[in-house]
Amino acid sequence: MNKIKNKYGFATKAIHVGEEPNFSDGATGDVVVPIHLSTTFARKKVTEPTAGYDYTRSLNPTRKALESKLASLENADFGLAFSSGLAAETTLVLALLQQGDHIVAFDDLYGGTKRLFNHIIINYGIEISYVDASNTDKVSKAIQPNTRLVWIESPSNPLLKLCDIKAVAEIAHKHNLILVVDNTFLSPYFQNPLDLGADVVLHSSTKYIGGHSDVLGGSIMLSDETLYEKIKYQQNATGAVLAPFDSYLTMRGIKTLELRMQRHHQNALLIAVFLEQHPKVNRVIYPGLESHPQHHLAKQQTTGSGGIISFEIAGTIDDATRFLERLTLFALAESLGGVESLIELPALMTHASVSKDSREKIGITDTLIRISIGIEDSKDLINDLKHGFND
Ligand code: P1T
Numbered sequence: 001m002n003k004i005k006n007k008y009g010f011a012t013k014a015i016h017v018g019e020e021p022n023f024s025d026g027a028t029g030d031v032v033v034p035i036h037l038s039t040t041f042a043r044k045k046v047t048e049p050t051a052g053y054d055y056t057r058s059l060n061p062t063r064k065a066l067e068s069k070l071a072s073l074e075n076a077d078f079g080l081a082f083s084s085g086l087a088a089e090t091t092l093v094l095a096l097l098q099q100g101d102h103i104v105a106f107d108d109l110y111g112g113t114k115r116l117f118n119h120i121i122i123n124y125g126i127e128i129s130y131v132d133a134s135n136t137d138k139v140s141k142a143i144q145p146n147t148r149l150v151w152i153e154s155p156s157n158p159l160l161k162l163c164d165i166k167a168v169a170e171i172a173h174k175h176n177l178i179l180v181v182d183n184t185f186l187s188p189y190f191q192n193p194l195d196l197g198a199d200v201v202l203h204s205s206t207k208y209i210g211g212h213s214d215v216l217g218g219s220i221m222l223s224d225e226t227l228y229e230k231i232k233y234q235q236n237a238t239g240a241v242l243a244p245f246d247s248y249l250t251m252r253g254i255k256t257l258e259l260r261m262q263r264h265h266q267n268a269l270l271i272a273v274f275l276e277q278h279p280k281v282n283r284v285i286y287p288g289l290e291s292h293p294q295h296h297l298a299k300q301q302t303t304g305s306g307g308i309i310s311f312e313i314a315g316t317i318d319d320a321t322r323f324l325e326r327l328t329l330f331a332l333a334e335s336l337g338g339v340e341s342l343i344e345l346p347a348l349m350t351h352a353s354v355s356k357d358s359r360e361k362i363g364i365t366d367t368l369i370r371i372s373i374g375i376e377d378s379k380d381l382i383n384d385l386k387h388g389f390n391d
Contacts, residue, residue, distance in 0.1 A: 010073065010188075010258055011258040014073060015255050017072040018033060019031065019032060019065060019251070033248070033251065035062050035245055035248045036060055036061040036062045036244050037244055037245070038056065039055065040055050040056070041055070056241075057236060057239055057241055058236050062244040062247045062248055062251075063081050063241065063244060063247040065251065066079075066081050066248075067079035069251060070203075070205075070254075071221050073189075073221075073257075074193075074194055074221035075192050076201065076221035078222055078223065078228040078232075079219060079221045080219065080220045080221075080231060080232060080235060081217060081218075081241070081247055082218035082220070082235065082240045082241065082242055083216065083242055083243070083246075084206065084216045084217060084218050084240075085112075085184065085203065085206060085218035087240035088240070089113060089116055089202065090120070090238075090240065091220075091231060091234050091235050091240050092200065092202065092231055093121055093149075094124075094238070095230045095231045096149065096227070096230060096231070097126050097148055099125035100125055100146055101127070101148045101149075102126070102129065102146045102147045102148065103121075103126065103127070103128045103147070103150075103151055104131060104139055104142045104143060104149070104151070104177075105131075105151040106131070106133040106151065106152040106153055106154075106156055106161075107131060107133070107358075107361075107362050108153070108156035108158075108363075109151075109153055109157065109182070110153065110182070110184075110204075110350070111157075111350050111353045111354045112350075112353065114353070114358075127146070129142045129144075133150075133168060134164075136163075136171065139168055139172075143175050143177070147175065147177055148178065149177060149179075150168060150171075150178070151180045152168060152180070152181055152182070153181070153184070153185065154181060154183075154301075155185045155287055155305075155306075155308070156185075157184075157308075158351065158364065158370040159310060159362065159363055160285045160309075160310055162294040162297050162298060162301070163181075164301070165179075165181060165193050165197065165301055166196045166301070169197025169198055169199075172199075179197070179200070180200045180201075181193035181200070181202070182202045182203070183201050184337070185207075186302055186304070186305075187203070187257060187261055188201075188209075188221075188257075189257055189304070190303050191301065191302045191303070194221065194223060200221075200224075201220070203219045203220075204217075205218060205250055206218075206335065207338075208257065208307075208337035209253060209257065209337075210250050210253040211253040211256065211260050211337065212253055212339055213335060213337075213338035213342075214249060215246050215249040215253070216246070217250050218240075260339065261304065261307075263375040264306060264375060265288070267373045267375065267376070268306065268307045268309055268373040269286075269288050269289075269305070270378045270382070271309060271373055271378065271381060271382060272284055272288065272309050273289070274382050275309065276289065276291065279314075280313060281312070282311075282312040282313070282314050282367075283311060284311045285309065285310040285311065286308075288304070288305030307337070307372055307373040308336055308370065308371070308373070309370075310368055310369065312368050315367065316366070316367065317345075319367070320366070320367045321345070323369070324344075324369065326388045326390070327343060327385070327387070327388045328384060328387065329341065329376070329381060330342065330343040330371070330381070331343070332344065334349050336370075338372070338374065339375050341372060341373055342372040342374070343370070345368075345370075346364050346368055346370055347359060347364060347368065350370070
């Protein structure tokens with residue numbers, strides 16, 4: 001993997017890694033990896049699986065191709081593809097932690113991740129402390145003798161706060177902890193946490209990596225072989241693998257990741273500026289804006305700010321609802337990272353599973369709106385927002 005990792009640029013890896021044409025005897029030179037639907041693989045000798053394949057949960061040629069592509073995008077040695085982002089998260093936690101262990105987690109995480117931690121993982125005797133990890137000192141202070149993992153999103157969902165990944169990695173490593181970075185919001189095109197010192201990168205590949213809102217998936221990329229073996233063992237033992245057809249769809253999406261991310265960023269910046277100047281908007285949060293409190297850090301550790309913008313609309317939750325329901329081009333829907341623009345109200349949608357108290361404590365107000373800017377014509381998107389504001 002190292003050779004590929006260093007030899008090609010991002011777009012080349014996205015298109016070619018894992019899909020090199022096979023010219024060996026009997027092969028047909030496909031330029032797209034075939035969808036291997038077979039759940040089991042026949043062997044000639046009892047003790048010799050054919051080319052290492054015995055059963056699709058353990059290893060499948062289409063998933064394997066995707067996994068090597070995923071690894072290459074994050075400059076990692078290993079990749080693993082799961083049936084969803086949450087499946088990846090569950091497998092990761094259960095593989096690396098035991099009863100009595102402790103996680104230091106960012107207090108601004110996807111609501112489903114908090115639900116997994118607070119309602120499922122906690123039942124296995126694993127403790128979680130939430131801190132504002134955008135303040136590195138708070139991470140340090142939350143570390144206990146039984147801490148094993150530090151878990152962050154950067155930018156976070158939905159407040160788009162950044163963590164200084166290099167600084168958090170240094171703290172984690174000083175205490176022999178594993179740093180997990182959920183890189184879903186930027187995709188590997190705009191940020192590579194392993195290069196900044198993280199140990200494990202996680203993605204909901206349902207989002208930018210897949211890119212077309214038509215395939216659920218999760219991925220883990222890492223270079224530590226011992227951790228990889230543990231997670232892979234857990235994945236095979238518990239079964240949260242990505243199906244062959246879904247692996248193919250995800251690979252198809254990845255081929256245009258660079259082009260899509262460039263356009264998401266370009267559109268998002270235009271729309272963030274539009275919103276910032278709008279009288280019915282109280283606050284716009286987008287790391288690419290100079291007004292973002294961590295704009296400087298964004299410039300240091302990322303190469304672009306992606307397509308997610310959060311903003312607070314002036315007025316009440318009813319004003320927010322009226323605005324959302326007037327839109328015609330933006331789909332009022334959960335999720336993000338697809339080619340089409342989506343918009344949602346975290347308090348009642350993606351983060352409804354987080355208690356109102358916890359939401360308010362970290363700043364997810366009832367009038368906070370999150371947009372996933374697609375790759376449509378930006379003029380049409382701005383016109384739709386104007387219509388929503390009743391301009
Ligand atoms: O939906 P799934 O593929 O299981 O991924 C979960 C997940 C993990 N991490 C982050 C940062 C995420 O945003 C998500 C899923 N998020 C949404 C569905 C959402 O609308 O925010």
